[in-house]
Amino acid sequence: MVEYLTHTLGLSGTLAWTIAAVVAAVLVLNVIAGGALVFIWAERKVAARIQDRLGPTRTGGRFGWLQSLADGIKLLAKEDLMPDGADGLLFKIAPYVSFCASFCAFIALPFAFDVVGLRLNVAVFFVVAVLGLEVFGVIIAGYASASKWSLFGAMREAAQVVSYEVPLGMCVVVPVMLAGSMDMVTIAEKQAGWFWNWYLFHDPFTFVVFWVYVTCAVASVNRAPFDLAEAESELVAGFHTEYSGLRWSFFFMAEYGSMFLVSGMAAVLFLGGWNGPIPIATLLGWSEGTGESAHYLVRLVGLANLIGKATLGVLFMMWIRWTLPRLRIDQVMTTCLKYCTPIAAVMFAGAMLWQVLLPGGLMPGVGRPGGEVREGWLEGPGGRAVQAPAPPAVAEIRP
Amino acid sequence: MTSLSMNPVLGFLIDAPxxxxxxxxVGAILFTAGVACMATKRNALGVLMGIELVLNGANVNFVAFASTYLAGEGGRPLGLDGQVFAVFVILLAAAEAAVALAITLNFYNNHATVDVDRADDLKG
Amino acid sequence: MTLPSSVVGDLGVLGVAFLPLAAINWHSVMFLLFAAVACLAAVAVVAADNVVRMALYLVVSLAATAGLFFLAGAEFVGAMQLMIYVGGTLVLLVFGVMLTAQAPFVAIKSEGGDRVVAGIVGAALLAALVLAGLSVPAWRQPASMHAPPPAATPLGMALVGVRVDAAEGPGVIGPRVGYLLPFEIVSVHLLVVLVGAAYLARAKRRKVPRPIDQVASVEPPASVAAHASIGRGERAGSVLTGGSA
Amino acid sequence: MDLAAQLPLLLGLAWLTPLASFVAILFFGPRMGPHGRNAAWVATAAIVTSLVLSLAAFVVWLGVHPVQAVAHGEHGVVHAAADAHAGDGGHASGSHDADGHLAADHGHGDPHQPAAYSGNWYTLYRGGRLELSIGYYIDALTVLMFVVVTFIATCIHVYASGYMHDELHEVTDHEVRLADGHHLHRPGRFPRFFQALSLFCFSMMGIVIAGNLAMVFIFWELVGICSWFLIGFYYERKSASTAANKAFIVNRVGDFGMLIGLMALWGALGTLSFADSTTVGPDGNEQVRPGLFSQFRPSEAGHVLQVPDGMVAAAAAAEVATISADHASSPADAASQIAARIPDWRGMGMGRWLLFIAGVGIFCGCVGKSAQFPLFVWLPDAMEGPTPVSALVHSATMVAAGVYLVGRFYPVLSPDVLLVIAYVGAITLFIAATIALVANDIKRVLAYSTVSQLGYMMLALGVGGWVAGLFHLVTHAFFKSLLFLCSGSVIHACHTNDMRKMGGLAKVMPWTAFTMLVGCLAIIGAGVPFVIGLSGYYSKDSILAQALSFANANPGHRVLSWAVAGGAFLTAFYMFRLWFMTFAGQPRDHHVHEHAHESPNVMVTPLVVLAVLAVVAGWTLPGGLGIANLLEQARPAGTAAGLEGGFVFGQSLLFPAEHESHEGAVHITATLTAFGTAMAGVLLAALLYLWKLISPDLIASIFRPIYAFLAGRWYFDELYDLVFVKPTLGVANLASGVDRGLIDRLIDGIAWAARGLAGIDAWIDRTLVDGLVNATANATWNAGLKLRGLQTGRLRQYVMFIVLGTVALFVLAAAAFRSAGTG
Incomplete structure (x- = not known):
């Protein structure tokens, strides 16, 4: 992007850097903030459809397009309340902690081949780690609210998230192992071509692992049926009982941001990333050297692909939320420790065996472009590991 | 352009690698803060946090020594060894935290307090 | 190179106005930022009396340290720090805070004398450490800015006993063997810790009532329902399953 | 079916049956009926079983190896034929030397090879050259000895089940007076007697069937311990226990010599097995390990006795060591070199002494066991045991063992050893006979008679009469057991052993008197010259003939033939003195006479049976079936042609072939001499004791010193007492005195000094050491009390201490570096 700005548009280097950074930041912020608005509306409509009703219809036209915006304005206007016994600093800082965690995780999520905030070679690890920080905001909020409902909700959240990080990590490791890299860009590149190259269809084990991942992801972002932290039937509203106004909305933005993030991760790890089910660009003969417009077209198509897949994932979560009843806390723990963890472990071992016995998958080479690319190192001529050549140039938004 | 280059200290900090x-x-500061935390906090959890800080300070040093990026011309970084050390320290810190928490909980169960000054049953 | 004044103004928020942007070493800036956050948060941990705030400051400090690790090229260690230290360790800490968070114990004031003594001794220690750190000329050399090689895969291979970063790094010293054995030892250690911690922390069946129970029986049970008192006398199980049952 | 292959099985079973009886009685004896009455049946059934099995083996043997009449002068032919036959029958055992008859073609030496079966049942130990095994060596002699032993043992068992009935209830032993003046009362030991008897039979058969000298030695010692049990059966009597100990100890003296012989053989030859044995070597091929017989008389050399290679090599140890050292690199070369030199060394006479020592050593054992001079003193004392035991010991088992072993070991004995044996036999024969002349105890007369007869046998073997000696062993077994059982019957009737209190018993005990007369006639060798005679007639004649033949060949040793002739005279005299004093004339002691009665049938029946055998045992049936011919089958290889030489004494000896004594002048002279001397002896006895023409007392008073000397049994016991016992006791007393007076005092003094030192040490310990320790402890305690103040239990304080220490270390290290840098 920087090269494009400097060379094509003739901007100076510093300006190009700055513009690139701003573009990236705005992109991410918009995905979260704007996405949250869209998703909240979508959720209302989805819920309504599932419950056989109409949902919002008045604000902004027939479909109630602007309902979320109106809600946002309402929240902005609301009085910002803080309970008397609350710990002021923590109470105020908690929503930002949550939101920051969610936001930070987007740094490493690639939207297309070179549309990525920061191409980290441990991107998967980074995303999972940062996503785990989100719970901190929830706990602080629960503690600082000086409300026992909040505290209960926070404790549940803590227990649940810490527990579900284990099977989630195991599920995430499977594509990492198949790709031989924790770089999400590499992982997505490996799944280029037809949709049967997606890791979802790599082997039966990965197919099962995908669904375990979905379960754990839903749990780790506190969506129903795992939303014990805010179980309104028992805990009023859980950890955000005492919040109102904009602070409350930050929690919601964080939640929707996390939903999108885990869906995007599912897309990258299992569903081919920005590679569509059909390799249109390849079929059309477009490749890196075809021309700049084609190049950007390919990027745009990839971007649309990924966002579409992530959106589908979010919609899937909504579908689940309005379909399944909430679990009890012991059922949540049982699901994690007695089902998800062992299944993930066995599937991990199975995928490993499959990779060893059938390295090329069931249909080796069919519709798979290029050779194997491994991050970091390659087998040298002497059978010795050597440093791989530098990865292809990416838009460097390094601060 | 009364630039920062006029200010030698800040200029050095910002210009120089x-x-x-x-x-x-930084590691020394973290270490000292951890030690001070251990020395002043009466809350057992505070002491535990002090320990975490101390370990973290050590880790900063490990990573710094390991870094090829930070090593000056002709420097001899530890490379992977330093990073592996840091990783092990983190892992063992997690283990240590688990045990320390268990001990604290036990202490709390038995004494209904987490004040380490009251954990003096073995005093001479 | 001249910059549009608007751009310079945009960057004024960083407090580095009037600096030619090209001359700015962004790496140094980020380092200063993270270092300052880490150190200030660490000092805040010492200064704070409230356990939960201490925990928050600690998280901030550790997260900033993770940032330092990223800057030093140790991405894997940084991610590890975030995941285990900040995530795991501190969640455990918060557990402890919650379980022991009876009002009298949330904030145990440190004694002033202790603080003074600790300050003096800490200053001496800090002086010694800083002097030691600065006393080696090689450590004061400015960074060579060699792009750090990706560390995750070599690190993973090293942990299973294969050193793929063999001898060719410039001036890289150290043994050229992997860490399979330490890795296994640490794994077993973690398992042992898991079992031991579970044993230590498990609720014991005792005939003699615990002091906490005696305390609880002395105080009116209604305090549990008191809105402002935080989780007093509640045990983990009841917190998790919800007190409204 | 190969009947001969069944021989080891038959004889093995016969051998083991008494062992089973022994074990059964040992564990269940007291529970066998009231007072263990049925133990007699168990033991008797066992020995009868053995007898039946032995007879079966005998029949099998006769079937496989028919006894052929031996015409004088045709030995070689007959033996060759028998040998071929033996080869047919012997191959089953795998150990028979099939090349034996081929050796006849070499022309020199005796081609005869006895039919024998040998093998190992069980190997106890095998390591290197050493091998200890339970094996068997079965030839005609073995089979014959089995029949004799089991037959006589059966008779004695039957007899003893009547004789020992006293033991079925509480026994009052009148010969034992307790301190309170009463006689000893003890429970009966009926089962115990039969238990020992069974073990005795088992042991004796073990000697007979043994396939190697080690096994012989084992059972040799078992026989010894059995004799100890049985002679000391009335162990409460001091005389009985002393006699048992005496028998055992005197036997040990002989056994010591035997051990030396065994060591010499084993050390030099590495085997104790009689016959060759075949083993499967490590390479899978069969290896023939030459036994003693084929080492001493190799078939390649025509079974001529020679010093075996092992002994030559052992005697030439110095040369062997030199050769081995010269060829240290290749042991095979050294071995071949040594083998090449052995004939030279043998020619130089090396190893002859070893051969002599081995032979004499083995014979020493026989001297002890068979009561030869100078170790015969135990046998008369062994009369302390119950009479059936005496019968068994004196006839078929213990004393026979020595003679049997000399016979079995015969091929190994060199001419020098044979000469020693002959002279020992002659001396024994003469001394025992003279003592028997004046003995008044009926059993002692018989005992000395036994010793004398054993001397006969030894002499016969010593002068080359292998068949003669063993023939006499067999016949003697019959008539001596008969005589003992008869004497037992008399004692049973009279309750006394003293012949001077008897007389005229023929009227009250006719069966006993008659059978005993048969026995006496048999022992003196009565018969119609050249026509027929009792068993002793044949055996004794052949001994005398061989002795005469030997004396003719070696005029220097004519005294041996005189000893035989004189012995025959003395034998006839004392035997008929015994018979006349016991059964003839008038009763001397009416109390005894009135009490006397004929023994019960269970005792008389064996007497009759034995009497019949005493008569017929020496006969040779038409067709050649006879003991002498049977024994001829077992004649060791190479001994039929006689022996010539003399390795040690320098004087060359000639042992004429035995068959030469059966013909011509020698035979006639021997027969007439024997008849004459016997008749003279009987006549003299009749003069003195039947017709009383001459008063024995008068003769005794005339030859008072001689009489006293004889009655004092040549004062052998006193001599031994003086030479061995007294000095031993003296040395023991001296040692005891030194022990008590010197060593004990010294030790007491040391102990006293040690106590004193210990007292001082205790004071030092309590005052100084303990004081020091306590002071240390107190100091530690006080220091601890002082230091406990530091242990505040405040964690934070500890942290401060640690930090302070760290800073101090930093400062110190910095200072050290600084000074190092500047200095």
Whole structure:
């Protein structure tokens, strides 16, 4: 992007850097903030459809397009309340902690081949780690609210998230192992071509692992049926009982941001990333050297692909939320420790065996472009590991 | 352009590449803060946090020594060894935290307090 | 190179106004930022009396340290720090805070004398450490800015006993063997810790009532329902399953 | 079916049956009926079983190896034929030397090879050259001895089940007076007697069937311990226990010599097995390990006795060591070199002494066991045991063992050893006979008679009469057991052993008197010259003939033939003195006479049976079936042609072939001499004791010193007492005195000094050491009390201490570096 700005548009280097950074930041912020608005509306409509009703219809036209915006304005206007016994600093800082965690995780999520905030070679690890920080905001909020409902909700959240990080990590490791890299860009590149190259269809084990991942992801972002932290039937509203106004909305933005993030991760790890089910660009003969417009077209198509897949994932979560009843806390723990963890472990071992016995998958080479690319190192001529050549140039938004 | 270059200290800080020593100073501060935490907090959890800080300070040093990026011309970084050390320290810190928490909980169960000054049953 | 004044103004928020942007070493700036956050948060941990705030400051400090690790090229260690230290360790800490968070114990004031003594001794220690750190000329050399090689895969291979970063790094010293054995030892250690911690922390069946129970029986049970008192006398199980049952 | 292959099985079973009886009685004896009455049946059934099995083996043997009449002068032919036959029958055992008859073609030496079966049942130990095994060596002699032993043992068992009935209830032993003046009362030991008897039979058969000298030695010692049990059966009597100990100890003296012989053989030859044995070597091929017989008389050399290679090599140890050292690199070369030199060394006479020592050593054992001079003193004392035991010991088992072993070991004995044996036999024969002349105890007369007869046998073997000696062993077994059982019957009737209180018993005990007369006639060798005679007639004649033949060949040793002739005279005299004093004339002691009665049938029946055998045992049936011919089958290889030489004494000896004594002048002279001397002896006895023409007392008073000397049994016991016992006791007393007076005092003094030192040490310990320790402890305690103040239990304080220490270390290290840098 920087090269494009400097060379094509003739901007100076510093300006190009700055513009690139701003573009990236705005992109991410918009995905979260704007996405949250869209998703909240979508959720209302989805819920309504599932419950056989109409949902919002008045604000902004027939479909109630602007309902979320109106809600946002309402929240902005609301009085910002803080309970008397609350710990002021923590109470105020908690929503930002949550939101920051969610936001930070987007740094490493690639939207297309070179549309990525920061191409980290441990991107998967980074995303999972940062996503785990989100719970901190929830706990602080629960503690600082000086409300026992909040505290209960926070404790549940803590227990649940810490527990579900284990099977989630195991599920995430499977594509990492198949790709031989924790770089999400590499992982997505490996799944280029037809949709049967997606890791979802790599082997039966990965197919099962995908669904375990979905379960754990839903749990780790506190969506129903795992939303014990805010179980309104028992805990009023859980950890955000005492919040109102904009602070409350930050929690919601964080939640929707996390939903999108885990869906995007599912897309990258299992569903081919920005590679569509059909390799249109390849079929059309477009490749890196075809021309700049084609190049950007390919990027745009990839971007649309990924966002579409992530959106589908979010919609899937909504579908689940309005379909399944909430679990009890012991059922949540049982699901994690007695089902998800062992299944993930066995599937991990199975995928490993499959990779060893059938390295090329069931249909080796069919519709798979290029050779194997491994991050970091390659087998040298002497059978010795050597440093791989530098990865292809990416838009460097390094601060 | 009364630039910062007029200010030697700030100018150095912003212009010049950092060195291993920078990290060492940060590590020293973290270490000292951890020690002070251990020395002043009466809450057992505070002591535990002090320990975490101390370990973290050590880790900063490990990573700094390991870094090929930070090593000056002709420097001899530890490379992977330093990073592996840091990883092990983190892992063992997690283990230590688990045990320490268990001990604290036990202490709390038996004494209904987490004040380490009251954990003096073995005093002479 | 001249910059549009608007751009310079945009960057004024960083407090580095009037600096030619090209001359700015962004790496140094980020380092200063993270280092300052880490150190200030660490000092805040010492200064704070409230356990939960201490925990928050600690998280901030550790997260900033993770940032330092990223800057030093140790991405894997940084991610590890975030995941285990900040995530795991501190969640455990918060557990402890919650379980022991009876009002009298949330904030145990440190004694002033202790603080003074600790300050003096800490200053001496800090001086010694800083002097030691600065006393080696090689450590004061500015960074060579060699792009750090990706560390995750070599690190993973090293942990299973294969060193793929063999001898060719410039001036890289150290043994050229992997860490399979330490890795296994640490794994077993973690398992042992898991079992031991579970044993230590498990609720014991005792005939003699615990002091906490005696305390609880002395105080009116209604305090549990008191809105402002935080989780007093509640045990983990009841917190998790919800007190409204 | 190969009947001969069944021989080891038959004889093995016969051998083991008494062992089973022994074990059964040992564990269940007291529970066998009231007072263990049925133990007699168990033991008797066992020995009868053995007898039946032995007879079966005998029949099998006769079937496989028919006894052929031996015409004088045709030995070689007959033996060759028998040998071929033996080869047919012997191959089953795998150990028979099939090349034996081929050796006849070499022309020199005796081609005869006895039919024998040998093998190992069980190997106890095998390591290197050493091998200890339970094996068997079965030839005609073995089979014959089995029949004799089991037959006589059966008779004695039957007899003893009547004789020992006293033991079925509480026994009052009148010969034992307790301190309170009463006689000893003890429970009966009926089962115990039969238990020992069974073990005795088992042991004796073990000697007979043994396939190697080690096994012989084992059972040799078992026989010894059995004799100890049985002679000391009335162990409460001091005389009985002393006699048992005496028998055992005197036997040990002989056994010591035997051990030396065994060591010499084993050390030099590495085997104790009689016959060759075949083993499967490590390479899978069969290896023939030459036994003693084929080492001493190799078939390649025509079974001529020679010093075996092992002994030559052992005697030439110095040369062997030199050769081995010269060829240290290749042991095979050294071995071949040594083998090449052995004939030279043998020619130089090396190893002859070893051969002599081995032979004499083995014979020493026989001297002890068979009561030869100078170790015969135990046998008369062994009369302390119950009479059936005496019968068994004196006839078929213990004393026979020595003679049997000399016979079995015969091929190994060199001419020098044979000469020693002959002279020992002659001396024994003469001394025992003279003592028997004046003995008044009926059993002692018989005992000395036994010793004398054993001397006969030894002499016969010593002068080359292998068949003669063993023939006499067999016949003697019959008539001596008969005589003992008869004497037992008399004692049973009279309750006394003293012949001077008897007389005229023929009227009250006719069966006993008659059978005993048969026995006496048999022992003196009565018969119609050249026509027929009792068993002793044949055996004794052949001994005398061989002795005469030997004396003719070696005029220097004519005294041996005189000893035989004189012995025959003395034998006839004392035997008929015994018979006349016991059964003839008038009763001397009416109390005894009135009490006397004929023994019960269970005792008389064996007497009759034995009497019949005493008569017929020496006969040779038409067709050649006879003991002498049977024994001829077992004649060791190479001994039929006689022996010539003399390795040690320098004087060359000639042992004429035995068959030469059966013909011509020698035979006639021997027969007439024997008849004459016997008749003279009987006549003299009749003069003195039947017709009383001459008063024995008068003769005794005339030859008072001689009489006293004889009655004092040549004062052998006193001599031994003086030479061995007294000095031993003296040395023991001296040692005891030194022990008590010197060593004990010294030790007491040391102990006293040690106590004193210990007292001082205790004071030092309590005052100084303990004081020091306590002071240390107190100091530690006080220091601890002082230091406990530091242990505040405040964690934070500890942290401060640690930090302070760290800073101090930093400062110190900095200072050290600084000074190092500047200095």
């Amino acid at each position: 950092v060195s291993v020593a920078h990290y060492l100073v």
